[in-house]
Amino acid sequence: MAINQLRRDPLTGRWTVTVMDEVNLQELARGQKSRNHAETLGAISCEYCEGQEKATPPEIVAFRHPNSPPNGPGWRIRVVPEKAPVLQIYGDLNNRGVGIYDVLDGIGAHEVVVEHPKHFVTLPDMTDDNVREILEAYRARIADLKRDTRFRYILVHKNYGEGAGSTNAHSFSHIIATPITPLRVKEELVNAMHYFQFKERCMLCDIVRQELKQQERIIIDDGHFVALSPFAARIPFEVWILPQKHETFFEQNTRYEQLAKTLKQILARLRKVLNDPHYVLVIHSGPNIEAGRFRGYWRTLEQDFHWHIEITPRLRGYTSFEIGSGFNINSIAPERAAVILRDGRLA
């Protein structure tokens, strides 16, 4: 198997994982892949179900009953390596130039958090303790992966439903460790840093303060976290959840019990109001400051960046205007979405 390459487009600054192995071009041309995905989504059990533990690579960590041995039944949450990772764990980055271009070897980690032993149980159906343990599993994996200083960023995300890119009805999330900071994350880090240089305040602390004062876009204020419709929400019913007290890293948090409750409530309301929408959930947190080069660059990181969760329902595909222009169009003013999600009903 050839090692994949991480290639940087010098014009946009975006990185692409370029698969160097041969793929089946006939399938690609016929759109075969999407049909296979639909079949997987229709299945009533999978390799993530309790009893199928031997079908996945050996578990990295699991929350299980005290007397149950690893890689067998008796667990509540399992973290396993992704079977077909696009980034591989062994090797060096081998950072190099090809004339004007930049290339790295595709090194990284890709793990799957299996969130429940049963196939069709989704987050809003789980107990508060289940959800809290999922958040604690994220924390444990982020902390562990950050000890590998080849990894600059640990990205935790979850895709619910086919429209959000998921290919399996079993509830799970992804943890990906990357040797470079994804551009989408870097934009946020740089904007937050510039804001801090200008104002000497954290941008997201200022947002929390303004939102709590205006009350127009607040959905839930539980005293520790705030769930809100962001002012410039990209798509209808986008929700952010932020700690009200300044915190840079998700893994610094100590109130997962409260966060689990608020997160569950938001997902339950989205499900009720929007008829079980597909969604993407991404944790935006500070990068791995232990990874060599960061120490100098993100000098004020601990003061300027503020972790948060972004949830974006996928109610429709992108329109031609959005694909072409790069502007999003949000057909529901965030102030209106907030009222609907506060009340828990459409009207």
Next chain:
Amino acid sequence: MAINQLRRDPLTGRWTVTVMDEVNLQELARGQKSRNHAETLGAISCEYCEGQEKATPPEIVAFRHPNSPPNGPGWRIRVVPEKAPVLQIYGDLNNRGVGIYDVLDGIGAHEVVVEHPKHFVTLPDMTDDNVREILEAYRARIADLKRDTRFRYILVHKNYGEGAGSTNAHSFSHIIATPITPLRVKEELVNAMHYFQFKERCMLCDIVRQELKQQERIIIDDGHFVALSPFAARIPFEVWILPQKHETFFEQNTRYEQLAKTLKQILARLRKVLNDPHYVLVIHSGPNIEAGRFRGYWRTLEQDFHWHIEITPRLRGYTSFEIGSGFNINSIAPERAAVILRDGRLA
């Protein structure tokens, strides 16, 4: 009708058009819109067909037989205003702050270039002259819209097929004038400017030189334009077409006849090799330097930026990894895609 707002997310710098009118939430929750689109795509005629001229707003410009009157049959290409524009043409930007946030009124222009009088004729089926005239229609509209200094950027794009966001099988493209530079465009302009500051050469001139020397990713070299698989292609079979001689603005070009031939050839090969794939075509060109504030900022624009066309086939939806991480995954190395598109067959 309330004026839509252009809202800027301070964390990412992205702009969203926020629709301030009421929409049908029941439809949105049920995904009704995508079903309506599928019906439109299945139609065998539409308001863009010859004979239906009264169904569109009056034409802005048309290429038509000398004796045919406006807004009747006898045309080869018609440019008309989009019936349901998200940005409206009248009014001022009314640039303002709302606490920490930035808002503009949703001012802009949205025009449709109807590329052929008949419903099912697509670009590869047209004559070279048809395609040349389409490019000349783009040029005419860009030049005209740039005289309105409220508009910072004129974006020309085309979506072919439902997977690319198109809702109509009739061949047409969009011309959108925006009061701000889309972030995706701005990233390119800034990167090209930084490259020029460092190297005192145009980045895309350097790319053209390196590609012509390496020959690994070249698809067509017609002496004036080069069509290539970009080194860090984001998705399988992405193609860029660039003028070999430095040019900042698409509307500066004088060789539309040659460009039409190369563009048609590329689209015909994509159709043949990939089984008529959906695609998005975007012209990346310099912004409206007459729009006030640009004069100072893009000081070296004419030396550092180089217009080009980007064509991205949409063979599949994004995977969960891509949605979550912001990295693209390209399963075909660009060197391999170039060989296939050079030969015009998959093997």
